[in-house]
Amino acid sequence: MISFELTEEQSLVRETVRKFAADELRPVARTTERGGACPRELRGRAAELGLGLLDVPEAQGGAGLGLLGAALVHEELAFGDAGLAIAILGPHAAPAALVELGTPEQAARLLDRLAAPQARGAIAWSESGPGLPLGGFRTTARRDGDDWILDGEKAFVVNGGVAECVVVFAQDAGTTGWSGAGAFVLDGRGEGATAGARCEWLGLEVVHAAPVRLAGVRVPGRDRLAGAGGFVVGAQRMFARIAIANAARQVGLARAAYESALAYTQDRVAFGKVVAHFQAVSFTLAELAMEVDAARWMVWRAAASFDAGAEGALLHAAQAAVQANDAAWRVADHGVQLLGGAGFVQDHLAEKRMRDTKTLALLGPSDQDHLVAASCALGLTEDAGAGLPISALQPVVT
Amino acid sequence: MVDFTLTDKQREVRALIHGFAATVLRPNALAFDRAHCVPDDFLMRLSMMARAFPSGGGDAELPSEYGGQGDSGAKPAAPKKGSQAQRFTLIGAEEMAWGDASILLCMPGPGLGGPPVRFMGTPEQRARFFGVFQTPGLHFGAYGLTEPGAGSDVSGIRTSCRKDGATWVLNGRKCYITNGARADWVVIFATVDPALGRAGQRAFVVERGTPGFSVGKIEEKMGLRASETAELVLEDCRVPEANLLGGEALYAGKEGFMGAMKTFDMTRPLVGVMAVGIARAAFEYTRDFVRENYLLARPLPRYAQLAAMVAEMGRLVDASRLLCWRAAWMADEGMPNAKEASMAKAYAARAAMRVCADAVQVLGAHGLEKHQLVEKWYRDIKVYDIFEGTAQIQRIVIAKRILREVPTW
Ligand SMILES: Cc1cc2nc3c(=O)[nH]c(=O)nc-3n(C[C@H](O)[C@H](O)[C@H](O)COP(=O)(O)OP(=O)(O)OC[C@H]3O[C@@H](n4cnc5c(N)ncnc54)[C@H](O)[C@@H]3O)c2cc1C
Numbered sequence: 001m002i003s004f005e006l007t008e009e010q011s012l013v014r015e016t017v018r019k020f021a022a023d024e025l026r027p028v029a030r031t032t033e034r035g036g037a038c039p040r041e042l043r044g045r046a047a048e049l050g051l052g053l054l055d056v057p058e059a060q061g062g063a064g065l066g067l068l069g070a071a072l073v074h075e076e077l078a079f080g081d082a083g084l085a086i087a088i089l090g091p092h093a094a095p096a097a098l099v100e101l102g103t104p105e106q107a108a109r110l111l112d113r114l115a116a117p118q119a120r121g122a123i124a125w126s127e128s129g130p131g132l133p134l135g136g137f138r139t140t141a142r143r144d145g146d147d148w149i150l151d152g153e154k155a156f157v158v159n160g161g162v163a164e165c166v167v168v169f170a171q172d173a174g175t176t177g178w179s180g181a182g183a184f185v186l187d188g189r190g191e192g193a194t195a196g197a198r199c200e201w202l203g204l205e206v207v208h209a210a211p212v213r214l215a216g217v218r219v220p221g222r223d224r225l226a227g228a229g230g231f232v233v234g235a236q237r238m239f240a241r242i243a244i245a246n247a248a249r250q251v252g253l254a255r256a257a258y259e260s261a262l263a264y265t266q267d268r269v270a271f272g273k274v275v276a277h278f279q280a281v282s283f284t285l286a287e288l289a290m291e292v293d294a295a296r297w298m299v300w301r302a303a304a305s306f307d308a309g310a311e312g313a314l315l316h317a318a319q320a321a322v323q324a325n326d327a328a329w330r331v332a333d334h335g336v337q338l339l340g341g342a343g344f345v346q347d348h349l350a351e352k353r354m355r356d357t358k359t360l361a362l363l364g365p366s367d368q369d370h371l372v373a374a375s376c377a378l379g380l381t382e383d384a385g386a387g388l389p390i391s392a393l394q395p396v397v398t
Numbered sequence: 399m400v401d402f403t404l405t406d407k408q409r410e411v412r413a414l415i416h417g418f419a420a421t422v423l424r425p426n427a428l429a430f431d432r433a434h435c436v437p438d439d440f441l442m443r444l445s446m447m448a449r450a451f452p453s454g455g456g457d458a459e460l461p462s463e464y465g466g467q468g469d470s471g472a473k474p475a476a477p478k479k480g481s482q483a484q485r486f487t488l489i490g491a492e493e494m495a496w497g498d499a500s501i502l503l504c505m506p507g508p509g510l511g512g513p514p515v516r517f518m519g520t521p522e523q524r525a526r527f528f529g530v531f532q533t534p535g536l537h538f539g540a541y542g543l544t545e546p547g548a549g550s551d552v553s554g555i556r557t558s559c560r561k562d563g564a565t566w567v568l569n570g571r572k573c574y575i576t577n578g579a580r581a582d583w584v585v586i587f588a589t590v591d592p593a594l595g596r597a598g599q600r601a602f603v604v605e606r607g608t609p610g611f612s613v614g615k616i617e618e619k620m621g622l623r624a625s626e627t628a629e630l631v632l633e634d635c636r637v638p639e640a641n642l643l644g645g646e647a648l649y650a651g652k653e654g655f656m657g658a659m660k661t662f663d664m665t666r667p668l669v670g671v672m673a674v675g676i677a678r679a680a681f682e683y684t685r686d687f688v689r690e691n692y693l694l695a696r697p698l699p700r701y702a703q704l705a706a707m708v709a710e711m712g713r714l715v716d717a718s719r720l721l722c723w724r725a726a727w728m729a730d731e732g733m734p735n736a737k738e739a740s741m742a743k744a745y746a747a748r749a750a751m752r753v754c755a756d757a758v759q760v761l762g763a764h765g766l767e768k769h770q771l772v773e774k775w776y777r778d779i780k781v782y783d784i785f786e787g788t789a790q791i792q793r794i795v796i797a798k799r800i801l802r803e804v805p806t807w
Pocket of ligand 1: 268270271275278279280281337338339340341342344345510540541542543544547548549550551573574575576577619622627781784785786787788789790791794
């Protein structure tokens with residue numbers, strides 16, 4: 001039966017995280033952005049609250065919230081601050097890769113590395129420089145006895161260089177295209193893996209990211225993840241998880257932008273009138289409220305479909321991502337606009353949200369990737385990678 | 399006859415300024431953005447080079463606030479019909495903004511303070527205040543209208559002015575003033591009595607160093623970081639009566655306020671075309687990026703997606719430019735152009751926002767990187783939707799001129 005009602009547990013999680021975000025994240029959003037790092041204590045606080053492996057089943061050491069529960073958490077955290085929402089969750093996207101591409105044995109064994117309170121994870125997907133038109137990677141994996149040897153360079157890796165559990169995407173030597181691609185979990189930081197200079201970006205500046213160079217990095221054979229249904233399906237499902245989490249963050253960011261515009265325009269007076277009472281402004285506020293809600297319901301539907309293993313889950317994830325990216329960009333933009341000059345200067349967080357939302361939109365598959373995935377799901381087009389991000393054309397942040 | 403081609407002279411000037419923008423402005427844009435300022439010695443060299451721009455002779459000269467040698471104040475207040483000054487200005491400004499919008503705003507000269515002095519000033523005032531730009535060194539003018547409590551609502555300003563013998567005493571605060579701290583003089587709008595609304599407003603030229611006139615906070619901003627945005631404080635600041643723009647007579651009717659507003663008919667298309675310059679820069683950069691990856695990516699449905707986005711970007715740039723040109727042409731022809739000026743600014747700012755956001759999107763993660771200009775353009779462009787009248791205010795200006803009955807908002 002159609003219902004938007006959260007379970008008691010979900011409501012409780014949401015309230016707890018909402019309070020944490022308001023009290024402990026929002027007040028330090030600007031200072032941590034300027035400092036370019038998430039304080040260790042803050043990551044400790046997140047761990048204390050059990051904010052680690054959110055959507056991983058309890059049996060595998062996770063919080064067992066499912067994607068829907070996780071989406072609630074991501075929205076609230078990003079409502080506090082989008083950058084910190086990512087930075088305080090150490091495992092980042094690694095669990096999605098382990099769960100979707102690994103066997104149950106691999107997932108259980110490798111997730112264990114992420115269970116420690118300050119543990120960090122990473123997935124290294126993109127590559128810079130000319131890539132390959134038909135997908136796949138330039139980074140190679142060569143067999144050596146039971147092991148694999150990785151060589152290449154990965155770009156735009158969140159937690160690159162600081163993560164203890166790194167999933168590297170590479171091409172089996174001698175193959176081309178997605179079918180020859182695989183995922184390899186480095187042993188710790190990986191001997192022979194070095195991080196390059198930290199990425200300096202438009203937004204989400206508190207998030208650490210860097211390119212990672214791999215020179216003869218050895219990975220034991222048992223740590224190659226192949227995906228039960230093949231690489232493409234596994235990677236698609238991994239990205240769907242990532243996209244749903246990220247879309248939830250966009251909703252949180254948009255809600256924050258909307259609420260601050262709503263408050264500001266009801267205090268600000270121009271032409272002898274409260275600014276929010278001008279039609280142009282009130283209509284805009286009304287539109288923003290709609291955008292935020294529409295995006296949230298799309299995210300919830302995608303998460304629920306995914307959790308239920310429903311058909312159409314991948315399509316719903318792609319749709320939710322595009323909806324949320326679009327909504328958040330528009331709301332963040334109006335969030336600046338409705339503050340006038342105050343929106344553009346850094347006394348307020350409005351301008352930060354405008355930078356963060358655009359950066360979030362490129363964390364995980366881009367809208368264009370999602371649209372290709374959606375058209376594939378609808379049978380409108382064929383694409384060997386079914387919407388997997390292609391570095392050559394439009395690299396993404398992972 | 400309808401014609402969208404440039405004259406030979408305009409083409410020549412455009413090519414010259416374009417070369418200048420590409421070789422002098424563009425390569426320095428990122429460093430200055432990071433430093434949050436444009437160094438003085440760079441500005442010195444820049445103004446020297448700008449002096450070498452051909453003036454175009456006669457009416458076709460580039461006014462000094464936009465990098466040309468311009469008029470010295472001796473020129474009549476309103477351009478005469480058939481002049482090409484506005485169109486010339488727009489052509490130059492687009493190229494400069496294409497090079498770097500922050501540096502353009504830092505160009506020595508009267509800046510936004512120029513138009514009110516030109517439109518409202520007496521010949522003596524024009525000569526005196528523009529004269530300073532003929533003397534050696536770096537000189538700036540500024541425009542001080544916005545206050546902490548009044549931005550869009552110009553009639554809501556609270557900075558007060560009181561006549562005391564041969565001087566005026568000014569008290570209040572101005573905020574977000576471009577080049578406010580470095581300006582030789584700032585056109586300050588104040589009121590004899592807020593209850594009088596627009597009729598109570600006066601415009602003064604307040605010179606740097608005047609006792610009681612000081613600089614407050616310098617803002618940190620999302621974009622245009624190399625451009626200075628300052629708070630100005632007036633505390634019992636005594637300004638000689640000779641600095642009241644246009645003299646007392648000007649304020650007898652509604653003319654004073656109209657003077658302040660008329661400024662916008664000139665500056666809005668200019669601000670619009672600056673947005674076009676930034677958007678074009680982002681469009682060209684993205685187009686080249688996608689083209690370079692074309693052969694690699696040809697078979698993919700994704701390529702079609704990206705190509706369509708780039709084509710849209712190009713369309714938006716061109717449509718915006720035409721609206722700006724139309725407003726400028728009307729000004730040159732001496733036609734009232736308030737509606738068209740607002741349309742140009744509103745449309746160009748919005749379209750440029752879209753273009754810059756899509757540029758980041760098409761480039762993917764490369765578009766986020768701080769060592770790429772696309773990231774900067776995304777930050778720079780937003781304020782074009784805010785200053786010189788927000789998007790909403792432009793719509794009000796337009797609505798008031800298209801509706802038969804004007805609603806109270
Ligand atoms: C980088 C920068 C440089 C600047 N340079 C200068 C300068 O050199 N000189 C100068 O004087 N000023 C300058 N400004 C100020 C700028 O012109 C103002 O910020 C702008 O006019 C908006 O005013 P405000 O910030 O007070 O916003 P507000 O007027 O408070 O507006 C808040 C919101 O309310 C909306 N609103 C207001 N009235 C109405 C209405 N009637 N109907 C519908 N919506 C309405 C606005 O559109 C906006 O969305 C600068 C600003 C910036 C950011």
